[in-house]
Amino acid sequence: MTTTPTEHSPLGLLGGTFDPIHLGHLRLAEEAREALALGAVRLIPAGQPPHREAPSSSAADRLAMVRLATAGNPALEVDDSEVLSSAHSYTVPTLERLRRELGAQRPLVLILGADAFAGLPSWHRWEALFTLAHIAVANRPGHAPHGRRWPGVLSAALEAATRTRLCREPARLAAQPAGLVLPFDMTPLGISASLIRDLLAQGSSARYLLPDPVLDYIGLHHLYRRN
Numbered sequence: 001m002t003t004t005p006t007e008h009s010p011l012g013l014l015g016g017t018f019d020p021i022h023l024g025h026l027r028l029a030e031e032a033r034e035a036l037a038l039g040a041v042r043l044i045p046a047g048q049p050p051h052r053e054a055p056s057s058s059a060a061d062r063l064a065m066v067r068l069a070t071a072g073n074p075a076l077e078v079d080d081s082e083v084l085s086s087a088h089s090y091t092v093p094t095l096e097r098l099r100r101e102l103g104a105q106r107p108l109v110l111i112l113g114a115d116a117f118a119g120l121p122s123w124h125r126w127e128a129l130f131t132l133a134h135i136a137v138a139n140r141p142g143h144a145p146h147g148r149r150w151p152g153v154l155s156a157a158l159e160a161a162t163r164t165r166l167c168r169e170p171a172r173l174a175a176q177p178a179g180l181v182l183p184f185d186m187t188p189l190g191i192s193a194s195l196i197r198d199l200l201a202q203g204s205s206a207r208y209l210l211p212d213p214v215l216d217y218i219g220l221h222h223l224y225r226r227n
């Protein structure tokens with residue numbers, strides 16, 4: 001049985017550097033929304049992402065591309081708070097702000113690819129994430145193993161934090177505001193922003209890896225060219 005999402009349904013949160021946004025991100029948001037009966041998914045472009053080099057394109061360009069990619073889909077919202085801030089984009093303070101905005105009871109679901117999930121123990125105040133949101137983890141080709149293969153593969157700290165929270169039934173996400181970890185399967189897409197940046201830097205086509213309006217924006221603004 002499928003449930004119709006309402007404004008009280010769990011809200012999905014998809015953070016990313018989005019340098020640039022691509023179809024892997026959009027299918028991740030769409031498939032999470034559908035599989036987990038989310039009311040909407042809020043995309044949160046990072047301003048200054050921690051734990052990686054500064055993005056190639058500016059915050060303003062990455063935000064503009066996220067807006068172009070999500071235009072016309074009311075189920076995809078854009079949160080510009082991180083990208084407009086000069087502070088490092090740490091996820092726990094962002095979730096604390098969303099909790100103040102949305103209240104203590106609204107189920108929030110942080111959506112991560114398997115690679116991002118595997119790196120969680122290096123995040124700022126990472127254990128607080130579980131008190132603020134559920135975490136939904138999607139498979140990603142070429143990255144950390146997924147779901148049933150987690151035991152013995154995740155770091156000991158992450159496995160210990162996950163063990164008692166592991167959940168296989170999406171309907172449970174709506175019954176509490178935070179605290180569950182749910183692996184889910186999406187169409188495997190071997191698309192990454194770095195692949196797209198590399199293709200564009202060498203003058204190759206990136207068409208059909210990202211939405212046409214985003215590719216047009218990249219061309220118009222001469223982004224990701226080697227020179």
Ligand SMILES: Nc1ncnc2c1ncn2[C@@H]1O[C@H](COP(=O)(O)OP(=O)(O)OP(=O)(O)O)[C@@H](O)[C@H]1O
Binds near residue numbers: 024139140
């Ligand atoms: N093809 C994909 N399949 C599943 N998850 C993805 C995919 N691409 C990105 N994600 C997830 O989206 C989130 C944001 O990713 P990010 O903006 O860093 O994109 P990226 O393609 O990984 O970028 P880069 O190649 O620059 O590292 C992360 O949780 C990441 O795991």
Ligand SMILES: O=C(O)c1ccc[n+]([C@@H]2O[C@H](COP(=O)([O-])O)[C@@H](O)[C@H]2O)c1
Binds near residue numbers: 018052
């Ligand atoms: O809070 C942290 O310490 C932290 C460390 C690494 C990544 N994140 C967030 O995870 C999301 C995906 O990061 P990235 O680097 O894969 O684009 C993005 O929203 C980042 O702000 C957050």
